[in-house]
Amino acid sequence: MVKTTIRSITVEPLNIPLREPFAIATGSVMEARNVLIKLTLQDGSVGYGECAPFPPSTGESQSTALAAATGCIDLLIGRDAAQWRILSKLIRSLYFSQMTVCAGLEMAILDALTHSYGIPLYIFFGGASTFIETDMSIPLVTPEHGYELAEEIMARGMKTIKVKVGGDLREDVNRVEAIRSGAPHLGITLDANQGYTPHEALLCLEALDDRDIRPLLLEQPGPKDDLTGMRYVTQHTTVPVAADESACSAAAVAQIIANQSATVINIKLMKTGIVEALDIAALCRASHTQLMIGAMIESRLAISAASHFAAGLGGFTFIDLDTPMLLTEDPFTGGYEQKGGIYQLSETASGLGVTPK
Numbered sequence: 001m002v003k004t005t006i007r008s009i010t011v012e013p014l015n016i017p018l019r020e021p022f023a024i025a026t027g028s029v030m031e032a033r034n035v036l037i038k039l040t041l042q043d044g045s046v047g048y049g050e051c052a053p054f055p056p057s058t059g060e061s062q063s064t065a066l067a068a069a070t071g072c073i074d075l076l077i078g079r080d081a082a083q084w085r086i087l088s089k090l091i092r093s094l095y096f097s098q099m100t101v102c103a104g105l106e107m108a109i110l111d112a113l114t115h116s117y118g119i120p121l122y123i124f125f126g127g128a129s130t131f132i133e134t135d136m137s138i139p140l141v142t143p144e145h146g147y148e149l150a151e152e153i154m155a156r157g158m159k160t161i162k163v164k165v166g167g168d169l170r171e172d173v174n175r176v177e178a179i180r181s182g183a184p185h186l187g188i189t190l191d192a193n194q195g196y197t198p199h200e201a202l203l204c205l206e207a208l209d210d211r212d213i214r215p216l217l218l219e220q221p222g223p224k225d226d227l228t229g230m231r232y233v234t235q236h237t238t239v240p241v242a243a244d245e246s247a248c249s250a251a252a253v254a255q256i257i258a259n260q261s262a263t264v265i266n267i268k269l270m271k272t273g274i275v276e277a278l279d280i281a282a283l284c285r286a287s288h289t290q291l292m293i294g295a296m297i298e299s300r301l302a303i304s305a306a307s308h309f310a311a312g313l314g315g316f317t318f319i320d321l322d323t324p325m326l327l328t329e330d331p332f333t334g335g336y337e338q339k340g341g342i343y344q345l346s347e348t349a350s351g352l353g354v355t356p357k
Helices: 062-071 081-094 099-117 143-155 169-182 198-210 227-235 250-259 274-286 300-313
Strands: 006-024 027-041 046-051 131-133 136-138 160-164 187-191 217-219 241-243 264-267 290-293 316-319 332-334 337-339 342-344 354-356
Touching (some): 006 062, 027 099, 046 099, 046 354, 099 274, 099 300, 131 300, 136 143, 169 187, 169 198, 198 227, 217 264, 227 241, 227 250, 250 274, 264 274, 300 316, 300 332
Antiparallel strands (some): 006 027, 131 342, 337 342
């Protein structure tokens, strides 16, 4: 039996309250209701993975993710983690509708494997950089609260604020204007989470332009299946348009690129898994489509994986990996050292470098 043979896997709930409700156009959450996976190899190397189901976006729940992850235990024990692509294909063939479970298991396998190899995960992915810099999000809140949050974000040393929109147009515009007032020198991106029609998305951008506010990005302006509508928005604004919920697989991204429906693709490991995310990144590079990386409501563990992925590959124009800062507690240590919006990975000795407290 080789040293990278999977010896054991455990699965358990991971619940972490949010500092305040996080509301977007498709729903609101009060806590992260995730799943923690621990995978141990024959040589004693341990890897951790996190599944972060978000029902409005992934169609999964904590209970379905727990069931699917538990169902994979017998499937994987005794197999070689070094065959991580083959194992990914096996998991996806059975649990293709539980993509956060695929992502969490791939994460745990690669974490354990790179611990065994004695290299950090970002080096395994290519070692393009040792750090990334994230934005920080403001959900659907009142303009007054948006102003307060913007001041707090500026005080943290962040450089970019991501503002959730996609609700009432007037309220959205007032919120963005208040946030700009609270942090006048920070960049602003918008995320509609499928909440607008194409006409509403363009009206929002026009109203902001009248107030001398130009967003750096508009993410997922309309319904995920309406690629024609997203293309209409892309064709009628000079603001970069990102596909998020629409970019759910490599095949979907290939169609978005072919249709010229968006100029940016938002990769989320929880949405596609790690292997598929590598394929999506390759598609975007080949077509000169800008890359973004984002997250669900994830802890330091999954955010570390996304950070290692983005830093290792390099070339990500937009980075939205702020969710650990929205949680009331951090049950993990390691993965990265944070200063302002910068996550520094260079101190990671092997794997993700994340351990439970």
